[in-house]
């Protein structure tokens with residue numbers, strides 16, 4: 337007999353969110369010898385998969401979904417993990433130690449790990465609810481876009497961040513007419529310095545993307561309920577039969593917020609210590625929705641951060657705490673371009689370009705008070721691998737030396753070690 | 754088909770190989786959690802670094818791409834037999850291959 341009030345299930349550790357951080361927490365728990373029952377609650381109907389592929393090979397049709405699964409479906413059962421998919425956790429009661437779900441079931445926990453990521457920020461202008469206005473956060477979003485591509489020829493991408501640029505690159509390679517609309521005066525403005533932005537802008541333009549910078553969107557235009565165009569702030573109308581909105585995410589933290597967990601100012605994420613603990617007893621938070629107190633005070637939305645925080649939480653819960661000191665890194669693929677970035681450029685006061693005139697790519701160092709804090713490498717894998725030690729060490733290096741491509745970064749790193 | 758993976762503690766494990774799936778995925782799917790494989794096989798992280806100890810029957814591996822080579826040879830643990838396991842797709846030519854997981858950079 338079940339009633340809406342009865343706790344029908346209990347897990348020693350319940351993980352909410354079946355994305356990268358959630359899946360890796362579970363794996364880390366078992367790795368660290370956690371023997372209790374584990375539940376993984378996710379609102380997507382599929383087991384955890386490689387999300388970054390959604391704006392890359394999966395959208396391009398180059399990789400089937402089976403290959404994107406982080407682990408084969410049977411893996412979870414084999415490791416004593418109960419997957420509860422297609423169900424959303426809506427409320428957390430930190431006293432009773434329960435999570436109430438959208439289907440009114442309640443699940444009890446000993447330890448809770450919140451790994452719910454974020455939801456794409458929505459457009460607010462008129463026409464935002466027309467058929468064809470879409471986002472790209474999960475498999476369902478991507479499948480819906482793929483399904484309409486055969487009859488879509490003009491696509492507008494709103495937002496010149498990584499996801500927008502990657503999607504635009506794939507769509508161009510599929511032969512679509514693509515317009516990118518960015519409010520700021522350059523792409524990637526929040527994450528990279530001007531030379532990197534300008535490089536990507538030139539690449540997209542040379543491949544036929546219509547790039548509109550410094551322009552907002554005032555209205556999505558429609559015909560019979562479906563998108564037909566986008567009106568820009570300068571009153572220009574762009575033809576579009578699909579609109580992909582890539583303007584960032586809102587962290588999925590409401591249930592924890594309401595339960596009383598301390599959040600970063602502005603509600604940008606749940607505050608966690610260097611073991612990923614929130615201010616609620618036995619409640620951890622990892623991945624895109626967490627903000628580390630010891631870090632730069634922002635969410636780090638990356639696969640690596642999700643993975644490292646998950647490992648940290650998994651170990652701490654299993655009784656092997658190991659505080660996290662994260663040096664973030666990230667990658668992006670567009671056309672035949674590979675960007676790899678290490679460190680956070682936030683707050684830099686100087687950049688140093690390292691560019692081989694005959695080479696295919698370049699690297700850009702970010703310095704703050706003379707110390708190397710970040711490095712962007714474009715088609716320069718070697719610099720990325722060799723330069724990461726300089727970022728990790730916060731090394732003080734003469735800019736003239738950093739920019740000298742005849743001196744491998746390995747030598748510079750060895751000399752400073 | 755199967756292959757052998759030596760983990761960082763020196764223990765050799767025999768792993769079932771699924772054809773068409775990368776060595777990295779086969780290793781992970783077998784429950785060996787030493788490869789972080791953070792970039793999911795897109796030659797961007799080198800956290801799937803292995804050594805190819807022996808290839809049966811004189812088979813030859815497909816050569817590494819330039820990006821794979823650049824990632825590997827900058828590793829502190831680079832050896833002549835280093836490869837990114839995400840770039841090797843399992844099939845008959847890799848049947849009974851023996852690999853060792855490289856130390857973490």
Ligand SMILES: Cc1cc2nc3c(=O)[nH]c(=O)nc-3n(C[C@H](O)[C@H](O)[C@H](O)COP(=O)(O)OP(=O)(O)OC[C@H]3O[C@@H](n4cnc5c(N)ncnc54)[C@H](O)[C@@H]3O)c2cc1C
Pocket residue numbers: 352353354355356357358377378379380387388389390391423424425426451452453454472473474499588622623624625636637638639640642665666667668669
């Ligand atoms: C298209 C795309 C491309 C990307 N490319 C890159 C890249 O190249 N490199 C990189 O480093 N990073 C990339 N990222 C970012 C990376 O994927 C994220 O940082 C990472 O997925 C974060 O993991 P997470 O577990 O915190 O969140 P997610 O992976 O988003 O997982 C959260 C999960 O929880 C579910 N959920 C949310 N709320 C609830 C709830 N209340 N109850 C139950 N389930 C819930 C969500 O549906 C989702 O399945 C990309 C992201 C996207 C969307």
Ligand code: FES
Pocket residue numbers: 777790791792793794795796797798799800801837838839840
């Ligand atoms: S998984 Fe990242 S390079 Fe192989």
